[in-house]
Amino acid sequence: MLFSLIFLCTTISSSMASLQLGFYQQTCPLAESIVRLTVTEAVAVDPGLAPALLRMHFHDCFVRGCDGSVLLESTPTNPSERESPANKGSLRGFEVIDITKANLEWQCPQTVSCADILAFAARDAVLLTGGIEYALPSGRRDGRVSSAPEVVKNLPSPVFDAEKLAQNFASKGFTRREMVTLSGAHSFGVSHCSSFVNRLYSFNATHAQDPSMDPSLAARLRSMCPGRAGGPNPTVPFVNRFPHKLDNKYYRNLKKMKGLLTSDQTLLSSQSTAGIVWRHAKHHHKWTDEFAAAMVKLGSVGVLTGDEGEVRKNCGFVN
The missing domain is CATH 1.10.520.10 (Peroxidase; domain 1)
Structure with a gap:
């Protein structure tokens, strides 16, 4: 190992x-x-x-x-x-x-x-x-x-817990801290209902909805996402407020139990990652510095250089 x-x-x-x-x-x-x-x-x-x-x-x-x-x-x-x-x-x-x-x-x-x-x-x-x-x-x-x-x-799957996420990111060379840092990208953009609808309906034998999700958020999401399979699959913002701005509000939302995906909220519920979430929620500028460094590292994963591969004339097709 x-x-x-x-x-x-x-x-x-x-x-x-x-x-x-x-x-x-x-x-x-x-x-x-x-x-x-x-x-x-x-x-x-x-x-x-x-x-x-x-x-x-x-x-x-x-x-x-x-x-x-x-x-x-x-x-x-x-x-x-x-x-x-x-x-x-x-x-x-x-x-x-x-x-x-x-x-x-x-x-x-x-x-x-x-x-x-x-x-x-x-x-x-x-x-x-x-x-x-x-x-x-x-x-x-x-x-x-x-x-x-x-x-x-x-x-990584949207239903992964923190340990499975850590294993997935580690296979690409990332630490747990870098994994949590890159997850901050979910402060903007949208997700299809199918990625989290399992948290809203018939979650398990004890709970109709995922107890780690804020009840008011769950109610709002149920009004937007049908529970039946094969129905419409609309998108909703990862973060409802300022959905087009990339910042550390993602971590602040996790503290309020407002993570959209299982793979989001698990970062706060897991002891191995919760401390990182709290620090990123508190220190915006430190998170941005770490996010920038993690993005540079992301861009280096498995690259082809020199005489490897090719330079395509059209991005949709090989030469």
Whole structure:
């Protein structure tokens, strides 16, 4: 076990070292500016795109690493990651990446990878909505494989408890503290009712609803989310107040038993993570610093660099 952890940490460190700040300074000096301008314009029209782009980056990095595989479309013989139940109908913002890629192809043909575009877009979304700025190394290459069955095997489930979450994040090289820190991304964006409806109806033999959920929140959610299987599956904000702002209100909500998902509220109910929640709820600026560092680390998970992979001409298809 110790050897596995040492090997995993060494692999992540070498991935970080293979990426570079200002990677496109010589080959496409306007690359990061083009991404930021495109994302800024898109988010100004639809603020919900900011959390969507961050979520897409997370879903990309946790499956095969940050290689842009989540952007690939399916082929007749292979359903891609986009077709997984965990992604289909919930991931959005692909058009922002496509527009950005088209702008960059016009400026610097086949130079900037789709994986880097997605990482830059997530960073810019964080800046626009949370004022959190961080320098992001780049040089990622695009993968050529995307498989729907791999998604559920790698992404954390909304019904995970703290221990299962910790195991999932540890498999990608993250500590418990980094796991709790990145979970703060649920201070903005939305979730489908299907991800938490189990907490609202017939929770167990003793409780009709999850007792760890604030009763007033549960009542409001029941008015929005039908309990019958196969019914409508609308979305609701993770945090009802200021749902488009990224900040530490997520942790303050957990203290009020207002976490939306099981995997949210478990962070306060577990002794191994509760202290981190309380500290993040109290110290906003410390959380933002840790969140920025964790986002840089997220962007280094399983990257392809050098001669590995390719730089796609179109983010939805391999060359």
